Amino acid sequence: MKDDxxxxxxxxxxxRSQRPALRDIPVREELLPRTVKTPDGQEIKIDPLQDYFCQxxxxxxxxxxxxxxxxxxxxxxxESLWILGxxxxxxxxxxxPLMTPRFDAYRYGIQWRPTPRQANLLVIxxxxxxxxxxxxxxxxxxxxNPKYVVGLGSCTINGGMxxxxxxxxxxxxxxxxxxxxxTGCMPRPEALLQGFDDLKKLIRAGKGEGANRYAENFExxxxxxxxxxxxxxxxxxxx
Amino acid sequence: xxxxxxxxxxxxPLADFTGQRPDLAFVTVPREQLRPLLLHLRDKEGFTxxxxxxxxxxxxxxxxxxxxxxxxRNSARDxxxxxxxxxxxxxxxxxxxxWPTAATYQRELREMFGIDFPxxxxxxxxxxxxxxxxxxxxxxxxxxxxxxxxxxVERPGRETRDPAQYMKQKLYPDGGGNG
Amino acid sequence: xxEWIMIPYSLLTLFIVINYGMLLTALMQKIxxxxxxxxxxxxxxxxxxxIKNFGLRTSISHGTMFYLGPVFRLxxxxxxxxxxxxxxxxxxxxxxxxxxxxxxALYFVFFGTLGMALGAxxxxxxxxxxxxxxxxxxxxxxxxxxxxxxxxxxxxYQTLSIPEIVAxxxxxxxxxTLFTNPFAVAAAMLSFLGSMMRPPFDVVLAPQEIxxxxxxxxxxxxxxxxxxxxxxxxxxxIVVYMNLFFGGAATWPVFFLKVFLIYLFSVFVGVAFPRxxxxxxxxxxxxxxxxxxxxxxxxx
Numbered sequence: 001m002k003d004d005x006x007x008x009x010x011x012x013x014x015x016r017s018q019r020p021a022l023r024d025i026p027v028r029e030e031l032l033p034r035t036v037k038t039p040d041g042q043e044i045k046i047d048p049l050q051d052y053f054c055q056x057x058x059x060x061x062x063x064x065x066x067x068x069x070x071x072x073x074x075x076x077x078x079e080s081l082w083i084l085g086x087x088x089x090x091x092x093x094x095x096x097p098l099m100t101p102r103f104d105a106y107r108y109g110i111q112w113r114p115t116p117r118q119a120n121l122l123v124i125x126x127x128x129x130x131x132x133x134x135x136x137x138x139x140x141x142x143x144x145n146p147k148y149v150v151g152l153g154s155c156t157i158n159g160g161m162x163x164x165x166x167x168x169x170x171x172x173x174x175x176x177x178x179x180x181x182x183t184g185c186m187p188r189p190e191a192l193l194q195g196f197d198d199l200k201k202l203i204r205a206g207k208g209e210g211a212n213r214y215a216e217n218f219e220x221x222x223x224x225x226x227x228x229x230x231x232x233x234x235x236x237x238x239x
Numbered sequence: 240x241x242x243x244x245x246x247x248x249x250x251x252p253l254a255d256f257t258g259q260r261p262d263l264a265f266v267t268v269p270r271e272q273l274r275p276l277l278l279h280l281r282d283k284e285g286f287t288x289x290x291x292x293x294x295x296x297x298x299x300x301x302x303x304x305x306x307x308x309x310x311x312r313n314s315a316r317d318x319x320x321x322x323x324x325x326x327x328x329x330x331x332x333x334x335x336x337x338w339p340t341a342a343t344y345q346r347e348l349r350e351m352f353g354i355d356f357p358x359x360x361x362x363x364x365x366x367x368x369x370x371x372x373x374x375x376x377x378x379x380x381x382x383x384x385x386x387x388x389x390x391x392v393e394r395p396g397r398e399t400r401d402p403a404q405y406m407k408q409k410l411y412p413d414g415g416g417n418g
Numbered sequence: 419x420x421e422w423i424m425i426p427y428s429l430l431t432l433f434i435v436i437n438y439g440m441l442l443t444a445l446m447q448k449i450x451x452x453x454x455x456x457x458x459x460x461x462x463x464x465x466x467x468x469i470k471n472f473g474l475r476t477s478i479s480h481g482t483m484f485y486l487g488p489v490f491r492l493x494x495x496x497x498x499x500x501x502x503x504x505x506x507x508x509x510x511x512x513x514x515x516x517x518x519x520x521x522x523a524l525y526f527v528f529f530g531t532l533g534m535a536l537g538a539x540x541x542x543x544x545x546x547x548x549x550x551x552x553x554x555x556x557x558x559x560x561x562x563x564x565x566x567x568x569x570x571x572x573x574x575y576q577t578l579s580i581p582e583i584v585a586x587x588x589x590x591x592x593x594x595t596l597f598t599n600p601f602a603v604a605a606a607m608l609s610f611l612g613s614m615m616r617p618p619f620d621v622v623l624a625p626q627e628i629x630x631x632x633x634x635x636x637x638x639x640x641x642x643x644x645x646x647x648x649x650x651x652x653x654x655x656i657v658v659y660m661n662l663f664f665g666g667a668a669t670w671p672v673f674f675l676k677v678f679l680i681y682l683f684s685v686f687v688g689v690a691f692p693r694x695x696x697x698x699x700x701x702x703x704x705x706x707x708x709x710x711x712x713x714x715x716x717x718x
Contacts, residue, residue, distance in 0.1 A: 079466040107457045107460060165556045
């Protein structure tokens with residue numbers, strides 16, 4: 001994986017600072033460091049982007065103590081996949097039928113949770129515009145280790161139908177560590193169920209270590225993300 | 240619609256009239272006559288609904304064309320009012336006091352084409368694109384393919400095929416079939 | 419007097435009830451799913467979720483109160499279970515019940531939600547206050563008929579000790595409080611629907627409600643504690659109901675059957691109804707359930 005990433009570093013596009021900037025993007029006023037007056041009259045200095053968030057980046061979490069316990073945990077993680085209920089693109093419409101009686105993903109242990117704190121699978125369903133990528137990164141970084149990412153549809157693989165768009169990214173694993181791609185435009189719900197089954201096999205084999213990959217190559221991922229998200233007003237690591 | 244056009248022609252200097260369908264027609268006005276014409280259409284002729292406000296980039300003539308599409312609900316007919324603006328520093332008066340929804344369309348035009356509507360509420364804010372520092376993307380001199388190639392990393396190995404040629408080769412490998 | 423042998427016996431009761439609770443909650447969800455013509459979650463799903471949540475490698479705490487929220491909740495559940503007799507007449511399974519444990523049971527039923535409220539307020543989530551206020555108002559109004567019914571029963575049997583109430587109901591089905599004081603049981607069963615947090619009263623816990631209220635920020639081990647409590651607490655509450663109103667259980671099979679049937683009552687109502695809003699459910703309790711409780715006290 002490391003030399004795969006190095007090969008990718010070589011073919012990065014040129015720095016876009018050569019193109020003229022029509023206007024600068026200032027940070028929003030409420031995020032600047034400043035001095036405020038508290039309700040009880042004190043004057044304090046605050047720095048919103050630093051004060052509330054973790055200063056350190058993500059760390060690699062080693063698996064549990066012995067192999068047999070880690071196998072037990074991996075088996076439980078595979079049988080209990082909690083998807084974050086964030087429909088990032090057009091593929092969200094293919095996830096809804098899975099909640100209905102016809103396809104019923106609940107019998108595979110899959111549930112949808114509304115909060116990234118409780119979810120351990122993020123499904124990027126379809127094209128990912130730059131605006132959504134910023135929110136998806138924020139949601140992904142709030143999830144707990146171990147976490148998995150599944151890319152749905154051909155837009156996450158190579159840009160798909162929007163390959164010449166000014167607003168969608170073309171290769172999802174430059175920005176988030178992806179465990180599995182499901183091809184299609186859009187894949188049918190049966191294809192999604194098959195994909196989740198493959199993901200379970202992957203997790204049970206111990207290969208679902210996307211969060212650790214993210215932590216190891218954090219600077220590379222962050223540089224890629226900042227290159228396309230021009231108005232970065234978040235901390236570097238939103239835990 | 241022809242009778243409508245004849246009525247309007249007596250009141251306003253309308254340039255040309257295109258009757259596309261019995262219930263759809265387009266007229267062109269000069270810039271200063273837009274507001275009186277819209278008021279007349281809305282209040283006197285019954286075109287009370289603003290369907291959309293959009294722009295066309297005539298880069299060869301160095302002009303933007305704004306189209307205001309109005310709809311008369313009672314008689315089910317549409318009229319499109321066009322006006323031409325010069326392409327450099329394009330700006331136009333706002334009509335958000337006639338129809339409040341026009342403010343949203345004007346925000347979109349400001350962001351995507353660069354046509355300014357100075358008095359429109361919240362027209363300076365980011366509408367859809369966040370952090371966009373380049374040329375407004377709907378202009379025809381913005382090369383979206385080149386921008387995409389430069390900004391977003393591609394996965395190598397993508398091929399593009401013409402679907403007709405590809406299927407022809409697959410189905411008739413020895414070159415038969417209807418050419 | 420306190421005997422040390424009670425501790426392993428209580429732990430055994432707790433173990434049986436935790437397992438039964440996990441299987442029963444999954445079974446009830448399967449029953450609800452079958453009503454919706456689908457198969458529903460596997461019966462072992464609660465175990466998988468529990469192991470998965472314990473096996474999460476990172477977790478984030480927002481402070482002491484945040485950590486204590488699930489602990490309070492679990493304490494409420496376990497406390498409720500251990501202070502009422504599970505199997506009447508059995509030395510092994512009477513747990514730590516004592517005279518006056520009826521008031522303690524009332525207290526513990528509410529204890530978990532309070533702990534949740536304190537913990538969630540610390541979670542730093544900006545909308546958690548909405549969820550907490552809704553949850554507390556609904557639980558309070560649901561608790562009121564139950565308190566009235568409990569007082570009616572205590573007045574009827576002239577005692578505050580649950581084993582004595584169960585003893586008074588032995589000797590045949592016609593001695594159950596269900597038949598000797600039906601108004602109290604009616605009020606208590608209506609309150610039961612509210613405190614089980616199933617439709618139509620599940621707006622507080624429903625995942626679709628923004629932002630799922632108090633449990634929003636809870637994850638990994640904290641969530642594992644809360645899910646464990648969600649398996650224990652219904653069983654413990656049903657044990658109290660069973661002892662007070664339905665004659666208690668003298669053997670384990672009778673216990674399993676009665677708990678299943680009482681839980682099924684809330685599922686019957688739950689699968690057929692959509693949700694109430696919080697003010698609608700408060701109004702519903704005040705109009706329908708509280709007068710029944712008042713009548714029960716007056717008539718005793």
